[in-house]
Amino acid sequence: MRRWLGETAGGLPATYWYLWTGLLINRVGAFAMLFLSLYLTGSRGASAGLAGLVVGAYGAGGAVGVLLGGVLADGWGRRATLVWSHLAAALGMLVLAFTTNLAAIAVLAGLIGIVHSMPGPAFVAAIIDVVPEERRSRAFNLQFWAFNLGMAAASFLAGLLAETSFLALFLVDAGATLITTGLIAWKVPETLRRTRGPIAWKVPETLRRGAGRGAGAGTQRRGAGRRATGPGTGAGQVLQRRQPGLVTALTDRTFMVFVGLTFVLAVLTTQTSTIMPLAMRADGLSTASYGVVVALGGALIVLGQLFVPRLIDGYRKHLVLAVSTGLLAVGFGALAFADLLPVYLVAAVIWTVGSMLAAPPNAEINAELAPAVLRARYQSVFYLTFPAAAFVAPALGGVSLQYLGDWHWIIAGALGLAAALGHLLAGPARERRVAVLRAGTPPTSPAALTTAGAVPE
Template sequence: MHVLRRWWHDTAGGLPATFWYLWAGILINRAGAFAMLFLSLYLTTARGASEALAGAVVGAYGAGGAVGVLLGGVLADRWGRRATLLVAHLATVGLMVALALSEHLAVIAVLSALVGVVHSMPGPAFVAAIVDLVPESRRSRAFNLQFWAFNLGMAVASLLAGVLAEASFLALFLVDAGATLVTALVIAAKVPETLRRGTPGPAPTAGGSRRPGLHTALTDRIFLTFVALTFVLAVLTMQTSTIMPLAMRTDGLGPSAYGLVVALGGALIVMGQLFVPRLIDRHRKDRVLAASTGLMAIGFGALTVADGLGVYLAAAAVWTVGSMLAAPPNAQINADLAPPELRARYQSVFYLTFPAASFVAPTLGGVSLQYLGSVHWLIVGGLGLLAAVGHLLAGPPRERRVAALRGAAASRERVGVR
């Protein structure tokens, strides 16, 4: 019993109550956010759209997501975290209901793009609120729990979506809207505004600039180096949903085999993610990220010799462990590098890596797989190993930047007290 209590304290102890309401909101939101997973199927089956048109509409949703990430970051720093979360979730409810009832493809395309915007807006605000609330010493466990909630919610969403889609597409959209409304109600009732306004003294930006805003994040070289390394990790991760299914088909493996590989990754995260903080907290973040990216590189590189389901499953176990180790330090470094007054904007730039990777991975990966065959996986593995080395090289200057930001924050607090 003592060991169990100790594990629970190391995993989830010492976090404020408001964090848990945010965590519950993330879990409910992701568990109910399944309608857009079936958007292309809905368009082709229920609305008679061609595959090309369905792809264009899904692309509009993705483009809206890129806009929403930046918009959410700016608004979370200007309006506040709570206001941005409420506006995004309530707008999502209305748009999802409208999408469920719309019949014209042109209207559905516009609504899909708008849903993409409001679906992506909460991301920077959620993370910025967590950073506002949670002391630095406990952020690793907070981000670990956030990653776990996100993946647990996605696993639940995948199960529910299939059942609802078989029964009714209308129900699919309406239940999604209902879950989003529940999240909005939880935030409205239990989550206060976490953005502290009126910080004493002008805060210096990370790059020494006096132009606060997205410009600061987009010209911060140390931060952008970190974003670039995260982009590589995102490209590796996207292989599982874009290129790997094609490779498995070439190897004579069907959709059920692909489902087993994806299910294994989800099961490992749900069962094992809560044990990660105790494993990594004693180690430097750059070394953890180097190790995690290296594991992902080895896992994907192993597909070069894949000729059966067993190799795919073993490789998936390796790269999933890598992604599990990467989640907490990735989020924590992003939080550490952001000046307090620009937290959400920095988050929005960081979040852009994922829509960018979702475009680059299938676009270049499809060409690579077609013309290079299994050599594609050697290239992916090599890219991951280069990123692992990059983390080791980028770690020391990154830590110096973080120390400078902490010193500046402490000085401003002392001035404020006087």
């Protein structure tokens, strides 16, 4: 047991554990928005359509917040972004608890969506900052486990509180967020390494074209840069023109291929909360049956996720992702033949195992592909796949299920298998890119920054 604990959770710095604890507390308390539609229809007299629009405003805010959080975490700092976004979220929840006007609630929902999503890129960027590369797999695995454990506890507690008082729901949520704010402000130092002087950063053209060439090849192109000898730069070092970090991430082809494949995974997993309930109802199964399927997936993650690092250790990441995405494809594709609860349960086991296997390598690859100085911005683009999937999955999936019936699940399975093949094909290019980013001298030197794809201006 001691050896297993060491392999699963050993060797991680104290700052990581404070971040992990803050994430767990925040997830356990983050349940008010889960019941927002019920609160609006039950306590505020909103119609189902209006409640859907308000919840949609929260989701739209989340898409904005994840990008804003990445930009702030790279420029302002990880700690500052985490502290102030959590504080704003707690205050927003307190105001929402006592607001009765539906238009004001809609505006508040959008603003809360922004501040709720802002910490995501900063959390992950801070973890990458403090955890050595060889231990990141276990760190990300524990992060995924804490997130799901917290969500499971939140769902249980929310059900109890909602029966008593919706006001209590919002107040406890705000309280948990304030506790997280205090913990981070007290125990988490700033992890962003800053360079002296006003510096802007850019990833050279070579990294957008792929990692097969030397990192310095693109820095000598005509008109690409200028020379400087100021603080933090080596004499004669070639310096690139300013380019916004988000543009760099969005034009990084190797990274965006990975993001696209992750988007397919997100669309598949989102089926469980959007389209699958409709399919189960069409099969004559009750809401309680749907709850059993969801609870089984959560229980598997809580009980089994800690064993995943040992299971996948030593395997190449793109192979693990191909297998995991293939399992998701098989699990959701099997729903085309499901009309009884046991079949749904077996399918849920298959796709949950796929999700569990995918979590550590997905986070690791995302961390490896990002230049250190644009780390949080890359995280924000990656995280954008999840609100995008939350929109696309129900918007297209509902129409697909209505008109195509069981063929919807066949198409979903085929899409997953195509993504699995995509990981197999894209894996070698990703590994070449990571080799370029790792090559050279220690990461604090100007030469290493150039090699890693980021040079100061």
